[in-house]
Amino acid sequence: MTISYTAEQVMTATPVVPVIVVDNVEQAVALGKALVAGGVPVLEVTLRTPAALAAITALRKEVPEAIVGAGTVCSRAQYIQAIEAGSQFIISPGMTPDLLTVGKEYDVPYLPAVATISDILLGIEHGYDRFKFFPAEINGGVKALKAFAGPLPQIKFCPTGGIGADNFREYLALPNVLCVGGSWIVPADLVRDEKWAEITELAKSVAR
Numbered sequence: 001m002t003i004s005y006t007a008e009q010v011m012t013a014t015p016v017v018p019v020i021v022v023d024n025v026e027q028a029v030a031l032g033k034a035l036v037a038g039g040v041p042v043l044e045v046t047l048r049t050p051a052a053l054a055a056i057t058a059l060r061k062e063v064p065e066a067i068v069g070a071g072t073v074c075s076r077a078q079y080i081q082a083i084e085a086g087s088q089f090i091i092s093p094g095m096t097p098d099l100l101t102v103g104k105e106y107d108v109p110y111l112p113a114v115a116t117i118s119d120i121l122l123g124i125e126h127g128y129d130r131f132k133f134f135p136a137e138i139n140g141g142v143k144a145l146k147a148f149a150g151p152l153p154q155i156k157f158c159p160t161g162g163i164g165a166d167n168f169r170e171y172l173a174l175p176n177v178l179c180v181g182g183s184w185i186v187p188a189d190l191v192r193d194e195k196w197a198e199i200t201e202l203a204k205s206v207a208r
């Protein structure tokens with residue numbers, strides 16, 4: 001079953017994209033169900049663990065109401081693996097010319113990450129106008145995004161990195177921010193201890 005989305009649809013389906021790290025497929029499915037139950041349907045499964053690709057495939061099958069994507073995609077090879085696993089969107093923590101190229105070879109939304117105006121201009125040269133801004137807080141956070149909007153008001157972002165319950169609404173209030181990413185609604189200890197009801201509550205705390 002292939003359901004495809006645009007970058008805009010992925011970025012506006014939830015105010016907060018959870019950055020997920022999973023140890024095994026069962027954990028991933030339970031976590032995905034907990035987030036969806038709390039009103040957060042977009043799941044960014046980072047390719048930081050050996051279970052990640054199988055988790056993406058399982059989430060597509062077991063949690064069909066979710067929009068499942070891959071994060072921490074750092075190479076062309078990982079990009080293709082993520083697509084083959086069933087990813088409905090792809091996110092990188094940075095960008096390279098090869099990633100920007102492969103991202104245009106597949107009909108799946110791709111968010112490369114930028115940290116500077118020069119990065120954004122390179123992305124625009126490759127046909128992108130939606131980016132992750134990473135790591136957001138240490139690269140100027142809300143102030144940097146306001147500055148980016150001066151010369152490039154048409155470019156939209158998913159800031160990620162250092163964002164949490166205390167500051168995510170400041171980001172979401174910016175006209176050039178469509179959503180934010182973060183790990184704070186999927187804390188590693190709650191995932192490890194299978195505290196799914198608590199994760200559903202955290203999801204509810206950020207859902208529209």
Ligand SMILES: O=C(O)C(=O)C[C@H](O)[C@H](O)COP(=O)(O)O
Nearest residue numbers: 019071072093160161162182183
């Ligand atoms: O793995 C990637 O591709 C990343 O870009 C890193 C994650 O987005 C951050 O680890 C999330 O940041 P925190 O919410 O501050 O934990």
